[in-house]
Amino acid sequence: MAILLFSIYSWILLALDWVQSGQSAATTSGVERLGVLLMSKYLLAFELVGVLLLMALVGAAAIGGQAKAGNGSRQSKN
Numbered sequence: 001m002a003i004l005l006f007s008i009y010s011w012i013l014l015a016l017d018w019v020q021s022g023q024s025a026a027t028t029s030g031v032e033r034l035g036v037l038l039m040s041k042y043l044l045a046f047e048l049v050g051v052l053l054l055m056a057l058v059g060a061a062a063i064g065g066q067a068k069a070g071n072g073s074r075q076s077k078n
Helices: 002-015 030-039 043-077
Strands: none
Touching: 002 030, 002 043, 030 043
16 A cells, blocks of 8 residues: 555656746745645545555554453453
């Protein structure tokens, strides 16, 4: 999953035209352009990454809850 996230973010960042030092900056900043790209051209990839992160958080909470319940039941038997 980490490789997938890294490749998606790398692909988005490489698609941007970065201003070199010494050149005049455009009227919009790089952060603004990144936000516009994430909400327009790369919306599907952005949403998929969000869903994957949500699934990872829910899974981690479920595993953590099971581990706590398992440890408590073992101690009560002793």
